[in-house]
Amino acid sequence: MRKHLSIAAGILLTIAIQSALAGDPAYPAKNIPAALKENAHLVKRLDETIIKVNDLTDTRITYHYVTTVLDEAGAEDVQLYEYYDKLRDIRSISGALYDAEGNLVKRLKQSDIRDISAVDDASLMTDARMKRHQFFHNVYPYTVEYTVELRYNNTAFLPYWQPQDDIDCTVEQSKLMVTVPADYALRYHSYLYAGEPVSTADKNTKTYTWEVKQLPALKTEAYPVEFYRRTPSVFLGSTDFELEKYKGNMSTWKDFGTFIYKLNEGRDALPDNVKTKVHQLTDAVGSRAEKINALYKFMQQNYRYISIQLGIGGWQSFDAAFVGAKGYGDCKALSNYMMALLKEAGIKSNCVLVKAGPAAHTIREDFPSFQFNHVILCVPDTKDTTWLECTSNTMPAGYLGAFTDNRPVLLIDEKDSKLIRTPFYSMDCNEQRRNITATVDSAGNIDISATTIHSGLQQDELHSMIHVLSEEKQLEQLRKGLDLSSYDITGYHYKELGTAIPAIEEKIQIKGHNYATVTGKRMFLVPDILSRSGRKLDAEDTRKSEIKFDFPYRDIDTVNITLPDGYQLESLPAPVTVSGKFGTYSSSVTLKGNTLNYVRRIEHKSGVFPAADFPELMKFYATIYRSDRNRLVLVK
Known part of the structure; x- marks a missing residue:
């Protein structure tokens, strides 16, 4: 059941x-x-x-x-x-x-x-x-x-x-x-x-x-x-x-936070050897941000996440000395440990309760209660707040992915526990910018070289893949993700760019078989090679639920295709532009000599929209679906 x-x-x-x-x-x-x-x-x-x-x-x-x-x-x-x-x-x-x-x-x-x-x-x-x-x-x-x-x-x-x-x-x-x-x-x-x-x-x-x-x-x-x-x-x-x-009270979020604070009070005492290490890492470092980064990297390199849940241990952290000695801890213990490291360096931070999950962006904010399943760390400052996911050994300091972004969370403080929000990553953060150069031969086969920059929430899955999977498994996942009927991947490479909002450069070389359809004297070619939308919504009678999108994003594709000799253009897809409540989309195709240039751009908004807007969403996606599959026709 x-x-x-x-x-x-x-x-x-x-x-x-x-x-x-x-x-x-x-x-x-x-x-x-x-x-x-x-x-x-x-x-x-x-x-x-x-x-x-x-x-x-x-x-x-x-x-x-x-x-x-x-x-x-x-x-x-x-x-x-x-x-x-x-x-x-x-x-x-x-x-x-x-x-x-x-x-x-x-x-x-x-x-x-x-x-x-x-x-x-x-x-x-x-x-x-x-x-x-x-x-x-x-x-x-x-x-x-x-x-x-x-x-x-x-x-x-x-x-x-x-x-x-x-x-x-x-x-x-x-x-x-x-x-x-x-x-x-x-x-x-x-x-x-x-x-x-x-x-x-x-x-x-x-x-x-x-x-x-x-x-x-x-x-x-x-x-x-x-x-x-x-x-x-x-x-x-x-x-x-x-x-x-x-004993505690949860009539208000402040009361609830006070209970969690007292439950974990006094568990931040570091061993002497760890205190010495903190000062070695931070005393000669100038800025506050550099101190935070140094200690966060120290924790990532030396401690790992393991869940230990015994009795009240689901809510009460193992103390800092335990983590220091064992080299591991759960989300509470690692966040508490990182808080202790920062405290030793003179930097105040707070543990934060969060309902984690890619689809868990809301809690019942007007109903204080146990609604959380994870703990992260907040390092407040007058100008900027640094967020730390202490269970990750690979995420950069200051970045929270789709697991904990853009949601109400409970900041635990001795005197002023309260609901605050984790960072919202805007469309400018969540981009996918792809540049493709390709060559089509007279049989319809295609050689593709694609360079894509994935950033923000659009790089989360790729980040996990390259840090968790072997190269063989990475290739297996990559093969599943391409919308091509028959192809071979002849090369691929990933590079993390080290930016504040994390970004990954992906380079792929592909040989596609029979990509273009050749019929008699004509060749039919879809210029959108790798970004065709699969969203096609059916009509919904008496839609009841509001429409919910958790994060905004922007995709931009620039494709240059060298066409085979001996063909002339017979028909070219018309430019498409659509704009509405859910975002904007445009695509255009031009031909100069034997080089085809295709540019596709989509900006998708986030938020909660009325159920009555569903017909507009259906129309928006239908337009994109058709446009992404538009073909040009070449003739000998």
Whole structure:
């Protein structure tokens, strides 16, 4: 199942199974409304989450869900997987499988549940484990039912409720019930949920209930906003909380930042030998920027990223002495270590919590809570701020790539923790400038020599490739990325240019086979050799999601093609220019002697655009798609 497919009281499962054993079918597939089968692979028949906060160190959660799998495409997404560690434990798991008529096929046996480590390739050590189970059944439709009971020893990480897990999952009925002590201040934030939760109270407790019914499948939409903004979702947050005897409050970002600061306070003491090294590197260096660069390079050359997550270690850093002695650390430990190096050199810096990921540019800024998965370092100054990605051994100081750029982050400070933003890289930063010289022979074969400068966010993937992959694997990736029907790469070379906004020069030599089409006396040639757009959008009826582009970019191609002797121009593509909300595009072709000159330029804007603008986007991309494939015709 996609985490979590849902939830409810354990007694409901028992009743359902007892009914099935008594001969009464449970959840026959024929009872699913036709509207919920349309465009769906899964149907949540019943989905309940019950949360009971007993005190700051005891939260009980029951997930109960009944899901009908309509076809093979939904089978993988209905498996159960539940994590546990020192902060939460699994009290019980039960389940059952039903056939299309709703008859009980089998019950879950505890011996069928796999208990495995949740360690990943980047982790040296973790206490996280996972319990997994899947009913393997291939007669569709069928229905699975699970009940999972958990206990959290804290109130810091309250789960969220999102009945739909993906666009192809429909929902008959889903409910969230949260019970808290009468004096406990529960915070919540909802999206696309009509009205307020139903609230009830007695002498000792308060209960909040959210419920939705009959949620149909969503339509596939190009470039949508985050999924939780497209379907009913409810996020929960604590005020006072306790995490392994550390108490805090997250009513405001400042309060939350104060908790993180105190959790890591006093962990920046460096070993004496490292202090000596800091002064050797910086005492004779003049400028502040040079000191930062010297210490950052020292850390990159001598320390590496390894994740170690034990208990509260997901939020509390290993101290600087540990990193200094071991030569490794996770994102928190390395950022804290770099902060200690700078402190020894007389430069103040702050650790920063960030929700990292190329598609994670937003958080719920008006809802303070645990929304972060990474730590970086901010070195503030009156004129300029330097950002450091301390887990990278190759990125230049001051640059953050698509993993952490342009998003709200929480700066951790002793007195003034607050949300700030990481750098936004403008169109001028994110460029791809390509120059091509090529020669076409009379058979339509082409020799290509291309030099491309990739900069900013447009060099991120290439940067990773040349630092991680072998030359053989680099060539393999390069071959996959060229839009040519038949070709050989005869040479390639990459060079990092060492600029403030990182840039990589790429040189490629290619022999293309039958690039131009020769038919009788005529030759048909597409002048756009390497930059043809693959974006071709279908019309979307009743578009709902806003349109989201995370970063702007500029591509400029200049192509000079030497044509074969004996051919004359018969027709030339007309110049194309288009400009609108999403950017500008132009292309032009000229011929001088037997040399063809082609210039293509696109500037694509970033931002969030209204759903009503989708027809304009579709037209913009259609124009580019057609123009990139325009052909000129030569005749003997």
